[in-house]
Amino acid sequence: MSVRAAVMPGPGMPLEIREFPDPTPEEGEVILDTLASEVCGTDVHLWHGRLDGVPYPIIPGHVSVGRIRELRGVEADVLGRPLAPGDPVTFLDVHGTCHRCFHCQVASQPNRCPSRRVYGITFPLDDGLLGGWSQAIRLLAGVQILKLPESVPADRLIGGGCGLFTGFAAVERSDLRMGATVLVQGTGPVGLSAVAFARLRGAGQILAIGDPDARLALARRFGADVTLSLAATTREERRERILALTDGRGVDVAIEAAGQPSAVEEGLALLRDGGSYVVAGHYTDTGSATLNPHTLLNRKHVALRGQWGTDLRHLVGALRMLERHGDALPFEEVIGGRYGLDRVQEALEDVEALRVTKAVVVPEDG
Ligand SMILES: [Zn+2]
Ligand SMILES: [Zn+2]
Incomplete structure (x- = not known):
């Protein structure tokens, strides 16, 4: 078994589909089957090389929704809700804030922590399946996972994306x-x-x-x-x-x-x-x-x-609002196109040209 993922080799270079060995979780990790991952303006900027310090090649896709394939030593999400294979989840794309530095501990602004890494943006390909434009995503130990409530369809969350x-x-x-x-x-x-x-x-x-x-x-x-x-x-x-x-x-x-x-x-x-x-x-x-x-x-x-980036509390708050006020937050209507992996290049171009408001990558589709 193998997993297909879209790889951005470098600024301005065409995206490629590559195959990777099936991931197995290490202790504290979770493997997701990707349901959907967003394409946003940031991905267009990444493709044009407009963000500093990006370790190309990368697997893009920062905000994603997936179904748990396998977990090892992880029993609950950040709210203490039990997790099991098959559960739909999302996760904070920011990982690795250190809880020790000035920004984390003194200024209470972990979004400025220098150790911070972001799925789909700051992880090099050699580190594994750490982006959403892939059939599977590896959630490293410590990634903050949130189970999707039953009343929140994956499209409603991913249609808003980051x-x-x-x-x-x-x-x-x-x-x-x-x-x-x-x-x-x-x-x-x-x-x-x-x-x-x-x-x-x-x-x-x-x-x-x-x-x-x-x-x-x-x-x-x-x-x-x-x-x-x-x-x-x-x-x-x-x-x-x-x-x-x-x-x-x-x-x-x-x-x-x-x-x-x-x-x-x-x-x-x-x-x-x-x-x-x-x-x-x-x-x-x-x-x-x-x-x-x-x-x-x-x-x-x-x-x-x-306002720079978002923290876990914004995810928790937004998800609770989707659960309670879903009718006022119909983000599924924002999705203008669904793209299999084979069409991620087209997705980027459609987002850049404003042909769609939100493009969504659905890796199982191609
Ligand atoms: Zn820190
Ligand atoms: Zn985004």
Whole structure:
């Protein structure tokens, strides 16, 4: 028996399908049969070599859902729920935070731990099946596993992918108050998630800026009251519209999920005095923005925060919300294409061209 996986040999090089020996778990490990793994903007950036320190060749695929094939010395998930072969699970893609360093122990921000490794991004191929674009995934000892509740279909989780957790984290970090007006810039998976969680957190009005039309329709489906097309409006028109919707004051909270430097300046300018702004969409370096610190930060009395990656608590929280409020989080509708391993190249190209909002790799399909 062998396992097929998609390998990204290096930046710009075509993906390859390779065969690997069937994995067997070491003590403390779990082997998953992959049900689905996401393709997100990060994978496109990986393919173009835009992330630092990636040890190509790699097996991409950071957020994944699988069924337990075999476990050794692992009896429960992180919430203490018993695990058995056949159970559908997901896991925190971040592994190996050290619990000893300054960031882990003093600053309480393990997302900045230098020992941190990420499935599908920072594990070299020689380390094994540590990415989701593979028929099987090896969960190393200590990987934080979460069993999917029966009421949460795999598609609902993977249709959001990492954006589901990032949007959750961004809304949490914004300190959004009930009844507040929120602007979400960007209508990809992170933006859609931010819209949905802003609604569940009790936003009074949700505005979203993005493109293309299909994504704006999804934003409305997820709870946006007003959507504005980036391409069909000028910046001045967007400003007039948003000021009109906020009694001339601007929004209470803005969440950047666009990944465009210019969005930061525009978003800050659309914030009311004393509002809060979260930058969540810049996972890669897309360049600089210029802004006037006097008018946009100091005089405005703005709370400006960044959100880097996600922690286990964001997964636990988001999964609980999917369980309790699944109808308000229909991420399965975001899936625009399912791709067998043979078509991962096409999946990357479709995501890059915005032909699909969320592409999903289903390794059993090819
Ligand atoms: Zn650490
Ligand atoms: Zn992702």
